[in-house]
Amino acid sequence: MDDKRVQFWVLYLTRFAEGFGFITLITLLPYYINSLDPSSTTVLGITISTGLIIGLYTTGFTLAQTVAVVPLAWAGDRFDKRLVLLIVLGVGVGVYALFPVVDSSASFIAIRALQGIAVTGTGLMTLSLVGQIADVGTRANYIGKANAASFGASILGSISAGTLYDAFGFGPIFLVIVCIMVVAWVGTFWFLNPDETRIEGFPFSGLALNRRILTLSTFRFQYAFAVTLVRTWVPIFAGVSAAEGGLAYGGFAVALTVVAEKFTNMCCQPFTGRLSDGYGRALFVFAGGAAYGLIALVVPLSPWLGGVLGFPAELVVTVPGVLAGSTLPAWLPYDSITDQLVLIGEVSPAFFPLVFLSGLLGIADSFREPASMALFADEGTEEGGVASSFGIRELVWRPGSVIAPLLGGWLMVEVSMASVFYVGGAFALTGVTTFLVILVRFHGRSALLEW
The missing domain is CATH 1.20.1250.20 (MFS general substrate transporter like domains)
Incomplete structure (x- = not known):
């Protein structure tokens, strides 16, 4: 299909899926720390403190991103960017399916590293394809729309992740992410044209x-x-x-x-x-x-x-308890004394x-x-x-x-x-x-x- 508009919309959806998965893990990080209860350990005679292990929850992701940038960018220029995007999206589906079964700090850090590769690859390929498909005088406009999709995912993910966790636990959250990623993969496969550009050598050195x-x-x-x-x-x-x-x-x-x-x-x-x-x-x-x-x-x-x-x-924004008492879910911020649902609290x-x-x-x-x-x-x-x-x-x-x-x-x-x-x-x-x-x-x- 040669319709550029459809291709852009597929790339926006993919950008949304990447942003939603990323922000969800950021939001759920405190809950994983509480759930896994990391403690100091000794590896090959070297003691790793609890604080360092908690730091690795994020640093493992960041280091994997840093390491993945050059080979993924090179692969995108040397081969078909669409194919590379499909591969990293597939990795993302597997990664988010694994998060609910995490049972240790080591497994969480390892899966977070894989997530870093998937997020980096998805971001690089989507932005590269948007920039490549768009005409010179319209690139910033289309890139802005792609970024808007990512920010929209961040808003929805940051608001919903904590609430869904309180209500249902980890599993359903990642089921939603996996479904979004699968839809993005299918859309990319069916509607995004193969990338026929091939760059020999190592473009990093010249750029x-x-x-x-x-x-x-x-x-x-x-x-x-x-x-x-x-x-x-x-x-x-x-x-x-x-x-x-x-x-x-x-x-x-x-x-x-x-x-x-x-x-x-x-x-x-x-x-x-x-x-x-x-x-x-x-x-x-x-x-x-x-x-x-x-x-x-x-x-x-x-x-x-x-x-x-x-x-x-002081500002207390509340909603009167029209569903007061036991009919309200326990995870909502309900004040039983005033019989009100508290949305913001004192500021x-x-x-x-x-x-x-x-x-x-x-x-x-x-x-x-x-x-x-x-x-x-x-x-x-x-x-x-x-x-x-x-x-x-x-x-x-x-x-x-x-x-x-x-x-x-x-x-x-x-x-x-x-x-x-x-x-x-x-x-x-x-x-x-x-x-x-x-x-x-x-x-x-x-x-x-x-x-």
């Missing part, structure tokens, strides 16, 4: 020296620290106790701060992607990155803003400013992300290695995604909660400054509008 990719990477390397710090610490700021510098909100209130960023990003990316196709991608990378940094600097001021704007010191004046700022972060990043991805897709397509181009994009991001959480934890404990956002904002601002200076110095003053 690594591409002037535009090098220029963009100077920004992306620093920006990875900014996004990882801010995105990770917004919910931490909302949820941890006041003694640790946080706002001590309940789970649903914390979820709203996360969903606000994802929702605005999802809604804006198709539109901002289309704008960047018409008005210059480098300009949107610069503007989005700068706005993200400035907004991050304001996040710690949300309690002050709430006070100045006169928001209430401080900082709540509305924090949700608003989180939404602004999503809008700012929606200007940057599709434009940045389209630039990588442009260079990869022109030099015959679009999958390798996206692979370089992933590798540049990795140092920030690994080091920033360690830096943020140290800043939070040793300095202050606010310092995490100040450092994160500073990374974004130094990133866009470096990008602008190199852009003007080596590509000319008009490059900001011409790229």
Whole structure:
């Protein structure tokens, strides 16, 4: 079938399936820690602490992603990207089917590593195919739509996973994921055309020296620290106790701060992607990155803003107990004393400013992300290695995604909660400054509008 629209919709569905599985595991991670009850162990005379084992629950996934980037990107350029996508989707189906039978930390870490390979392969191939199928002047628009599908999955997955677990346990959640993955696999098999491009050699070597990719990477390397710090610490700021510098909100209130960023990003990316196709991608990378940094600097001021704007010191949003008492499921937040269903609970004046700022972060990043991805897709397509181009994009991001959480934890404990956002904002601002200076110095003053 030659209908590009159907092919794009299949790729959007695949992007949705990947995002849904990824965010579900992030949401369920605390429950797995409680269920598996990890403890220190000795391997070959080396003692591995409980904390390190818990860290491996995430690090195993990240390390597998890092290792998988180069071979998967190379395979996508050397062979049929559709075939590679079908293989990693099949791996994903098997991986998510195995999660309900996990019975030890070792098995969980191993399956998480396989999940990292499946997530990385799916992301690389879908974005590469979207960039390859789309025409040059429309790439950011279609990439924005693909990202919107992923953000939609993140919203639905983050809201539903915890609730479904409380009601039904692990099994049904992963049955849903497997079904979505199978539908994505079938859609890819039937409706996505085979990829006939074949790139000989090792495209990474040439693309690594591409002037535009090098220029963009100077920004992306620093920006990875900014996004990882801010995105990770917004919910931490909302949820941890006041003694640790946080706002001590309940789970649903914390979820709203996360969903606000994802929702605005999802809604804006198709539109901002289309704008960047018409008005210059480098300009949107610069503007989005700068706005993200400035907004991050304001996040710690949300309690002050709430006070100045006169928001209430307490806000309890409830639903009267029309299904009161024993007719309500036990996992719902029901207050038997007031006979009400509590949706948010007590929050401080900082709540509305924090949700608003989180939404602004999503809008700012929606200007940057599709434009940045389209630039990588442009260079990869022109030099015959679009999958390798996206692979370089992933590798540049990795140092920030690994080091920033360690830096943020140290800043939070040793300095202050606010310092995490100040450092994160500073990374974004130094990133866009470096990008602008190199852009003007080596590509000319008009490059900001011409790229």
